[in-house]
Structure formats: C-alpha cells, structure tokens
Amino acid sequence: EYGVIFDAIVKRNVEGHNSGNADAILEMYDDSAVVVDKKQGKIFFGVDQIKQMIEGFIKMGKVEFQTSNKTIHDVGVDRFYVTADFESKFVDSGVVMKDLEKIYDAICAKKLKAVAECDVDGCAEIYANHAVIVNKQMDKSAFGMDEIKKLMKSYFESGPYSDFKLPRKEIYGLGSDRFYVNCSYIGTTMKSTLEGE
Known part of the structure; x- marks a missing residue:
C-alpha cells in the first residue's frame, strides 16, 4: 500500500x-x-x-x-x-535535467584547458554575450563578454592553475535551452589556493 x-x-x-x-x-x-x-x-x-x-x-x-x-x-x-x-x-525546452550536467561538464573541460594555459580568450569563448558570472565568495560579478574577460584575467594574476576542482555543483534548467549553475570551486596555483562559489 x-x-x-x-x-x-x-x-x-x-x-x-x-x-x-x-x-x-x-x-x-x-x-x-x-x-x-x-x-x-x-x-x-x-x-x-x-x-x-x-x-x-x-x-x-x-x-x-x-x-x-x-x-x-x-x-x-x-x-x-x-x-x-x-x-x-x-516541457518548454524539452531539455532533460541530466543532459544539462553533460553540457556543463563539457564546458568545464574546455574551460579548464584554457585555465591551465592562462588563456583569457579561450575561457571567454564558451560564454554567450549575455552570460552572467557571480562569484559570491569573492564578491565579484561579470555580465557580458568584456566583463567576463576582465574577471578571467583577474583569476590568472596568481599564475597558471595546476589543479582545478568543482566539489559541488547544482544545475537548474531555465527553459529555452538555458540553465543556471551554482557551484563551488578550488583552484591551486604555484602561489596560492583559491576557493570560491
């Protein structure tokens, strides 16, 4: 029963x-x-x-x-x-939640390669012109390509990353093939370990 x-x-x-x-x-x-x-x-x-x-x-x-x-x-x-x-x-987009994770993982793989090479343009090219990044822990945000490039450049001030992990990620579908990701990260460079969400 x-x-x-x-x-x-x-x-x-x-x-x-x-x-x-x-x-x-x-x-x-x-x-x-x-x-x-x-x-x-x-x-x-x-x-x-x-x-x-x-x-x-x-x-x-x-x-x-x-x-x-x-x-x-x-x-x-x-x-x-x-x-x-x-x-x-x-229903609106036909997107299945688990597929969004695959898309985001593919984005991360491409981004991590660019991060390892301190390639600002390589990091930025995976974002649309209207993309938004919010780093709550560092109190930084970026809207659009120009601001995203500036934010990425600031991340590389400590040098190239030898390791970059996403311990937690939550992916939310927003309809029309768009999604929102809430995640934490830990990045290790030769100078320091950076954490954020």
Whole structure:
C-alpha cells in the first residue's frame, strides 16, 4: 500500500509544481519529513527546508517527471522510506535535467584547458554575450563578454592553475535551452589556493 501512497505523492508533487503551488505540495509532508538528494549531496528536513526545495524546483518551469529503480521500505508505525532515481524533463525546452550536467561538464573541460594555459580568450569563448558570472565568495560579478574577460584575467594574476576542482555543483534548467549553475570551486596555483562559489 505504500507504493500507491508514494505514486500519489509524486503525482501531487508534479501537479503542484506545474501550477506553481508550493503549499499544495507541502501539505503532504509533516514536520519530521526528510528529503535526501544523494547526487547533489543535499538533505532537506522539515517543512521549512522542504518548502525551499520545492520553490527552487518550481522556478525551473513545468516538468514531466519519471521515477525508476524505486525501492520502498516499511519502517513501522505507518511510516515508510523510499529510494528512487528520477528524471525531470522541462516541457518548454524539452531539455532533460541530466543532459544539462553533460553540457556543463563539457564546458568545464574546455574551460579548464584554457585555465591551465592562462588563456583569457579561450575561457571567454564558451560564454554567450549575455552570460552572467557571480562569484559570491569573492564578491565579484561579470555580465557580458568584456566583463567576463576582465574577471578571467583577474583569476590568472596568481599564475597558471595546476589543479582545478568543482566539489559541488547544482544545475537548474531555465527553459529555452538555458540553465543556471551554482557551484563551488578550488583552484591551486604555484602561489596560492583559491576557493570560491
């Protein structure tokens, strides 16, 4: 019977998501509910955190949602625990969420090569003229190609990078084949280690 309940929860989630009604989705969760996103390493506990998660997903636009590899565990007292893989397809653009990660990884691979060579133009060419970069930790931002080149140049003042990692990345589809990435990075040069997000 938990399988039927879980399917109803998923259906209600999608309906609430596509109507932009976070409160309708939230009605299904109690104060002790937990949502764990293993891929992004995120845990949401209680209605306040879960509402923030829901509102973040709603901003991405209408979705078609599928689950697979679903396993349901009875944990007693009318409670259950579910592990499942899911895939979100954005209706406006037809983009599937997992494909955005492949695109971003390809962008990163090209950028890292340019970073290793301190190639400002090589870094900048992967961005569109209307692209935006915000470095929250360093309180820097750049809009458009000219500003992005200036920002990249400032990153190279410590010399070429011997190592560059992205420990955390969250990718959000914005429709019309556009996406937004929130990530942290650690870059190592001969002079210093730079961190940001």
